[in-house]
Amino acid sequence: MSSIEDLIAEYCPNGVEFKRLGDIVRIRNGKDHKSLGDGEFPVYGSGGIMRYADTFAYNKPSVLIPRKGTLGNLFFVDVPFWTVDTIFYTEIDETQVLPKYLYYFLTTVGLGEMNQAGGVPSQTQSVLNELRIPIPCPDSPKRSLEIQAEIVRILDAFCALTAELTAELYLRKKQYNHYRNQLLSFEEGDVEWKPLCKLTEYSQARISYTELDSSNYVGVESLLQNRAGKTDSIRTPESGNLTQYVANDILIGNIRPYLKKIWYADRTGGTNGDVLVIHPTDAAVNPRYLYQVLADDKFFEYNMQHAKGAKMPRGNKQKIMEYLVPIPLANDTEKSLAEQARIVTILDKFDALTSSITQGLPREIELRQKQYEYYRDLLLSFPKPDAEVAA
Incomplete structure (x- = not known):
């Protein structure tokens, strides 16, 4: 920050010039790709890379701006x-603006909210051309590009750190899945397989809406995908009695089981019919071990196999209760609970590292992303000319 401030103070006494995007960039339409052969060149749509083709349309650095669909998804x-x-x-005039500088700035202007149509979100060249891009030190192109390059260097460093953390998370998840499969795979004779209905029941208890708030009411929308737990609800019931859960119960989102929404309850609260509350009833089974078994991909695959409905599949409650749970060393309750506890200790550590939104790598990535966005907005927030502010 200090080096950029020094550069601006020394070489930009008059601040920056806000130029029309259309004066520094030529916006081009894409073309159909179906006639292209397979090759090495990426073919981009509004969602990202669609395939790789044997030819290209452009071979210089460029910012891609969706025309339809997810408008804020820049590349x-x-x-x-x-x-x-x-x-x-x-097509960017690189004598005036660095492509990466332009990209970073365009991520701050809210393109995703600039829908120019009532139906499918869409964007037009005429609107984009009128966007104002801050060009520091416009009287000295060399100094201007130096300042832009310094801003890009700083933001690239933040992005690189986030990328490293994301790659680390990917590797840790692979490692987690390896140990989960290993720990939850048992040799014949070392395990007894029991249906879930022999170990648990669906909660029949009820709780009044007056006892619920954003932290203990759990709707399916507040359960996070991929075993990431839950977040506070944005709305709570205003009447009636709901299904109650208590600490050590297991809550599973029953809509679209492939989303892998599951949470191990650490409090008393309530939920609705879109969330299953599985209440452990067998003292010979560690509830947290049971959670780890149900959080496994094998359970969610089983759940999807028996789900009902095509567009919005729901888990089959009866079939879920028929799911077979491995109980290690079942003939000796003391040894069995000790082995369950050992498995839980290992998997919980990986769980916190790879899934927790309050600790571990997901939390670290979230913090780095917020830090990047803070400095990006700070670095690219230039004061506008008085005339433009007055207008």
Whole structure:
């Protein structure tokens, strides 16, 4: 920050000039890709890379801006590429603006909220051309590009750190899945397989809406995907009695089981019919061990196999209770509970590292992303000319 402030103070006494995007960039339409052969060049649509083709439409650094669909989903590309008609590419005047600087700035202007149509979100060249881009030190192109390069260097460093953490998370998840499969796979004779209905029951208890708030009411929308637990609810019931859960119960989202929504309750609260509350009833089974078994991919695959409905599949409550749970060393309750506890200790550590939103790598990635966004907005927030502010 200090080096950028020094550069601006020394070389930009008059601040920056806000230029029309159309004066520094030429926006181009994409083309159909179906006639292209397979190859090495990425073909971009509004959702990202669709395939790889044997030719390219442009071979200089460019910012890709969706024309339809997810409008805020920008891409910076510095390899030869092809784009389809749902996304624009940009031919950038690099004597005025660095492509990566332009990309970073465009991520701050809220393109995702600039829908120019009532139905499918869409964007137009005429609107984009009128966007104002801050160009520091416009009287000295060399100094301007130096300042832009310094801003890009700082933001690239934040992005690189986030990328490293994301890669680390990916590796840890692979490691977690390896140990989960290993720990929950048992040799014949070392385990007894019991149906879930012999170990648990669906909660029949009820709780009044007056006892619920955002922290203990759990709707299916507040359960997080991929075993990431839950977040506070954005709304709570205003009448009636609901299904009660208590600490050590297991809550499973019963809509679209492939989302893998599951939470191990640490409090008393309530939920609705879209969330199953599985209440452990067998003292010979560690509730947390039971959670780890049900959080496994094998359970969610089983659940989807028996789900009802196509567009919005729901878990089959009867079949869920028929799911077989491995109980290690079942003939000796003391040894069995000790083995369950050992498995839980190992898996809980990986769980916190790879899934927790309050600790571990997901939390670290979230903090780094917020830090990046803070400095990005700070670095790219230039004061506008008085005339423009007055207007």
